[in-house]
Amino acid sequence: MPIDGLATQLRKGVIEYCVLAMLKEMPRYGGEVIQMLRARGELVVSEGTIYPLLSRMRSEGLVETEWRDTPGGAPRRYYRLSRSGQKAVAQFRDEWFRFRDSVDNIFRNGARQ
Amino acid sequence: MPIDGLATQLRKGVIEYCVLAMLKEMPRYGGEVIQMLRARGELVVSEGTIYPLLSRMRSEGLVETEWRDTPGGAPRRYYRLSRSGQKAVAQFRDEWFRFRDSVDNIFRNGARQ
DNA sequence: CAAGGATCCTTGCATTGCAAGGAATGGCGA
DNA sequence: TCGCCATTCCTTGCAATGCAAGGATCCTTG
Structure with missing residues (x-):
C-alpha cells in the first residue's frame, strides 16, 4: 500500500x-531531508x-558526502x-515551471489551448 | 533514449x-489526444x-468507448x-494544486518552509 | 549485558513512460 | 488488380523510481 495513493506517482x-x-543552503543528512519533506504535507x-535516491545521486556525482560524528x-x-x-x-527548475x-x-x- | 530527458519522469x-x-469536453480518439498533448510543448x-494508458483507464472504468467509422x-x-x-x-485536481x-x-x- | 533509539543501507516489487514492432482499413497510382 | 502508403490501433519488453520490509551499526541508559 502506497503512502498516499494518487500523489505517489x-x-x-x-x-x-x-x-x-x-541541499543548496547547507549540507544535510538523510533523516533531516526526510523530516523536512514530511513537514510539507504533499x-x-x-x-x-x-x-536509494541519495546513493544514486552520489554515484552520479550530483552530491558529495562526508561523515560527521554526533554527540550521541x-x-x-x-x-x-x-x-x-x-x-x-x-535546469530542472526551468523545466518544472514550464x-x-x-x-x-x-x-x-480544460483542453483548450 | 527518452523523448525528453528530465521531463520523462x-x-x-x-x-x-x-x-x-x-475528455471532459467531448469524446476523443487516441491519435487526437496525442496531437493535443504535443501541441503543448511540455x-x-x-x-x-x-x-496502454487508455486501455488501463478503460479496464478501470474511468472511460467508456465506442467505435466510429471514418470517411477514409x-x-x-x-x-x-x-x-x-x-x-x-x-480529486486529482485538488491534489495537483497542493x-x-x-x-x-x-x-x-529554497528549503525554508 | 540487554534494550532501545537513531542512523544508514539493501532487496524485491509495482507502476508507468517509452521504443520498437506489427496488424487492419481504405485510398491511390501503376 | 496489385502494391504502396497513411492512419489507426495494439502488444511486448525494458527502464526508472517510489515503496515496504528487513536488517546492520553505533551509542546511551538501566
Missing part, C-alpha cells in the same frame, strides 16, 4: 530535484525512497551539492 | 489525469504511452469520461 522524478534544491517520503548516536552521512548538482537543479504551467492550463481551461 | 502519474481532463507523448481510413475508438472518471479528475504549491515553494524559497 506525482512524486516520481520530482523528489530527486527537491532534495537537491534543499511530499511525504519514506526511508526506502530517500536512501550513530554517525551521519552529510550530503552537499556538487557543481554538476547545482547545474541540474537550475511543465507546471502546461498542467495548470489543462486543469484550469 | 515528471510526466509519470500526471498524463493519465491530463488525458481524463481533456507534454509530448508517444503512442506507446497513450494506448481505419475506424477510431472514441473515449469518453465515465462518472467515476469525472470524480477521479476532480502538490504544485509545495514544489514551487521549494524552488522559489
